[in-house]
Amino acid sequence: MRIETSDFSLPAIASSGQVFTWQELPSGRADARFLIASSRHRCIASQKGTTLTILTPSGSQPSASVLAYWHHYFALDQDYGAILSRLPLTQDQRQCSAGIRVLAQDWWDVSVSFMISQNSNIPRIQHAVTSLMESAHGLMPRPKQLKALLDDEEYAQALKLGYRLPYLRALAKTACHWQPRRLQDPAMPLADEMAELEEIPGIGPKVASCICLYGLGYLEAVPRDTWIKRAERAYTVEWDPVYGGIQQQYIFAWMRETASEL
DNA sequence: AGGCAGGTCGGTA
DNA sequence: TACCGACCTGCC
Secondary structure, three states, X not given: OEEEOOOOOHHHHHOOOOOOOEEEEOOOOOOOEEEEEEOXXXXXXXXXXXEEEXXXXXXXXXXXXXXXXXXXXXXXXXXXXXXXXXXXXXXXXXXXXXXXXXXXXXXXXXXXXXXXXXXXXHHHHHHHHHHHHHOOOOOOOOHHHHHHHHHOHHHHHHOOOHHHHHHHHHHHHHHOOOOOHHHOXXXXXXXXXXXXXXXXXXXXXXXHHHHHHHHHOOXXXXXXXXHXXXXXXXXXXXXXXXXXXXXXXXXXXXXXXHHHHO
């Protein structure tokens, strides 16, 4: 199925650091193709110009309901033209982050990915997430499944999670009988959701805000990593009360691009 | 060889 | 409340 897009770039999103469940597929031409996993769904997405193509993993046409899932996932139900014009961004910042959208990811996928991400680096995070997904048919193992996998000491050690391993075990155990409040109550305030997430060992303010922004649809949540903290020290940043998280994604891309100048 | 990488925790002032 | 060092691991 082909979809006409604007303010949308698959490669830009892939390298934006918000998602670790994409796998780039070899492609003869310039248009990159990705095998994408989210919750229990997978698809193949490719883009040529402004045209986005979504297929099932086997290359067939997706059904209407499956398509609706990915439409929301890719944030195509958001008016980025309007959001972009609302955010206070410089020309430079717009350019560096052109086509980046904040995906509507699965909260569990995000929780596992960013629990692993703490004090680590992107290649290493990517490796660990990929390893986990290879153990579950290309999907992020669900809580019970992850718990079982990590109970295998040999398997767990091979992931090289270091001191994050007990955190991930605790998370899997907790998530067997718990989920974020917003899934039941869309009106749940961000601060309350954050506070509850931060009770889980290994989840601090940074990881909690990533879960809220990327996995729970709180577009006002602003994850503060080293890059954003650097930006806040060097400049005065006013975070948008509604779309601060999207703004953060743009500032993040711009900071990484221009880091050598600071 | 020491420092750092998309943090968090527990201990101090 | 705010700051500090330790922490698994891999790579420069």
